[in-house]
Amino acid sequence: MAEKMTYYTAMDSYPQQYEDTTQLYKFYDYLREGKLTTTKCKDCGAIHWPPRKICPECISDNLEWVDMPEVGTIYSYTVAYAGLPPELVDKAPIVYALVDFDNGVRIFSGLVDCEPESVSTGLKVELAVGEVPPDQLGRKRISPYFKLV
Amino acid sequence: MAQPKRVAVVATGVSKWGARPESTIRDLIAEAGKECFDSNPRVKNKDIQGLTTSGVYPQRSGPQCHPAPVACEVLGVTPRLYQNTDCQCQSGAVNMRIIWSAIMSGLIDVGMAVGWERILLPNHAERYLNASLAQDHDWEQGFGTTPPAMFALSALAHMEKYGTTEEQMSKVAVKNHAHSISNEAAHFRKGLELEKAMGARMVATPLKLFDCCVNTDGAAVVVLASEEKAKEFTDNPMWVLGIGQGYTNWTIANNPKDMTDWSGVRISGELAYEMAGVKPKDVEVAELHDCFTISEMIEYEELGFCERGESGAFVDAGLNDYGGKVVTQPRGGLLACGHPFGATSIAQTHELFLQIRGEAGERQVNPTPKIALAQTMSGVGSQSFCTIYGGPDAIY
Numbered sequence: 362m363a364e365k366m367t368y369y370t371a372m373d374s375y376p377q378q379y380e381d382t383t384q385l386y387k388f389y390d391y392l393r394e395g396k397l398t399t400t401k402c403k404d405c406g407a408i409h410w411p412p413r414k415i416c417p418e419c420i421s422d423n424l425e426w427v428d429m430p431e432v433g434t435i436y437s438y439t440v441a442y443a444g445l446p447p448e449l450v451d452k453a454p455i456v457y458a459l460v461d462f463d464n465g466v467r468i469f470s471g472l473v474d475c476e477p478e479s480v481s482t483g484l485k486v487e488l489a490v491g492e493v494p495p496d497q498l499g500r501k502r503i504s505p506y507f508k509l510v
Numbered sequence: 511m512a513q514p515k516r517v518a519v520v521a522t523g524v525s526k527w528g529a530r531p532e533s534t535i536r537d538l539i540a541e542a543g544k545e546c547f548d549s550n551p552r553v554k555n556k557d558i559q560g561l562t563t564s565g566v567y568p569q570r571s572g573p574q575c576h577p578a579p580v581a582c583e584v585l586g587v588t589p590r591l592y593q594n595t596d597c598q599c600q601s602g603a604v605n606m607r608i609i610w611s612a613i614m615s616g617l618i619d620v621g622m623a624v625g626w627e628r629i630l631l632p633n634h635a636e637r638y639l640n641a642s643l644a645q646d647h648d649w650e651q652g653f654g655t656t657p658p659a660m661f662a663l664s665a666l667a668h669m670e671k672y673g674t675t676e677e678q679m680s681k682v683a684v685k686n687h688a689h690s691i692s693n694e695a696a697h698f699r700k701g702l703e704l705e706k707a708m709g710a711r712m713v714a715t716p717l718k719l720f721d722c723c724v725n726t727d728g729a730a731v732v733v734l735a736s737e738e739k740a741k742e743f744t745d746n747p748m749w750v751l752g753i754g755q756g757y758t759n760w761t762i763a764n765n766p767k768d769m770t771d772w773s774g775v776r777i778s779g780e781l782a783y784e785m786a787g788v789k790p791k792d793v794e795v796a797e798l799h800d801c802f803t804i805s806e807m808i809e810y811e812e813l814g815f816c817e818r819g820e821s822g823a824f825v826d827a828g829l830n831d832y833g834g835k836v837v838t839q840p841r842g843g844l845l846a847c848g849h850p851f852g853a854t855s856i857a858q859t860h861e862l863f864l865q866i867r868g869e870a871g872e873r874q875v876n877p878t879p880k881i882a883l884a885q886t887m888s889g890v891g892s893q894s895f896c897t898i899y900g901g902p903d904a905i906y
Contacts, residue, residue: 374642375652410763411649437769439662441714446654447635457659469763471653504652
């Protein structure tokens with residue numbers, strides 16, 4: 362096969378974000394507005410991460426989108442110099458962190474716009490929306506990252 | 511009620527592990543399969559009634575789907591039970607459990623578990639993609655992380671909570687690289703100086719190069735048999751005394767809030783100990799999942815070899831090595847042997863089979879161990895499989 366092959370999802374590490382490709386597209390609709398959200402069960406009150414289609418506590422599908430707290434706290438972090446995808450190699454090192462919020466949710470993501478040596482556990486962070494490669498139809502995609510407050 | 515069946519390991523083999531670009535999936539299976547049959551001439555390919563395979567990436571590295579009958583054809587086996595399984599790094603153990611379950615249920619009397627990985631694909635993007643696929647596609651994979659960064663989060667948590675040091679982690683790597691010198695199948699056999707480990711380049715803080723295992727091409731094969739058949743095949747069977755699998759969560763965001771709490775590992779151990787009727791203090795030799803140095807250390811704690819938070823002192827005292835409390839990673843572990851996901855658990859079993867039969871040569875644990883433990887893990891401590899084996903005279 363002489364032509365370069367393209368793949369639909371199997372080679373795509375980034376999430377689907379639009380109504381025609383995921384039922385949780387509202388997460389990205391809100392994220393495009395600069396809001397970090399997740400789902401909450403209207404029956405049992407559980408707050409989920411990641412967002413859900415059904416509640417894993419009570420299997421209800423009666424869920425609502427709720428705003429995450431604006432500020433979280435770094436529980437643990439790492440500065441990654443290797444093991445990165447081709448599109449991040451030139452940007453190394455990349456800081457990754459587990460971030461705790463006071464609604465009980467913990468989120469794993471990248472920490473952007475920071476000097477690695479300025480990061481430590483216990484620091485406060487807030488949402489930073491970053492662009493990632495476009496989807497298979499060429500549409501813009503974004504990801505929820507964090508930055509130091 | 512009928513006496514419960516017993517299942518024994520009666521033959522094992524491994525291929526040479528390492529960078530094996532010259533070998534296809536068929537080549538690796540043939541190499542390990544021949545080693546396995548050669549290990550016990552009484553076991554013939556025509557005796558094998560079930561053949562199951564474990565390979566995590568055949569659809570990327572063949573590419574090949576439905577690999578179980580490929581192995582059947584390569585090894586001349588005509589089974590009445592066959593399938594492939596993928597449970598990421600636990601794949602080999604889960605593979606063996608399929609054969610164990612089939613023997614326990616009476617479906618078959620003799621079965622073979624074949625595991626391999628052909629994972630060192632020819633470019634960075636391909637290798638990266640393999641390494642990233644074990645994270646959740648929709649919510650965590652897209653951040654660009656691979657296992658070192660994920661395990662680093664536990665390493666930092668353990669250092670901050672318990673004062674564990676980078677030197678203690680490096681000592682685990684030094685131990686495992688020393689063990690593999692006599693292991694002809696290992697990826698690395700040159701040993702490792704502590705200064706070299708401490709001075710190695712950073713991968714993901716605080717984990718440096720030798721804190722991390724490498725992806726490796728390789729295969730491993732084991733034959734399991736019912737008690738009746740095992741006694742026909744060998745006077746020195748290794749009995750499967752207990753198995754257990756633990757699960758707490760999938761996404762790393764949902765790990766236990768304390769990242770030093772690897773409940774998945776603990777649960778797998780508790781279940782296996784309970785089924786086997788043995789205690790942590792009874793284990794004389796252990797093959798643990800040292801995908802990273804910190805992994806092996808937290809596993810000491812979760813499997814009861816030392817108290818929670820004391821794995822650093824356990825390492826400093828040498829209690830994890832020959833002459834200590836329990837010999838860990840006699841073949842060299844994942845750190846020195848490499849980690850072909852689908853084969854790793856089966857190679858652990860191969861090593862323990864040698865140890866329990868007194869056939870491990872320069873790295874033989876003395877006195878010959880009667881109780882051995884193998885553990886493998888997917889996720890950061892959140893998913894784990896533990897197996898306890900007993901020597902020929904083990905009572906259960």
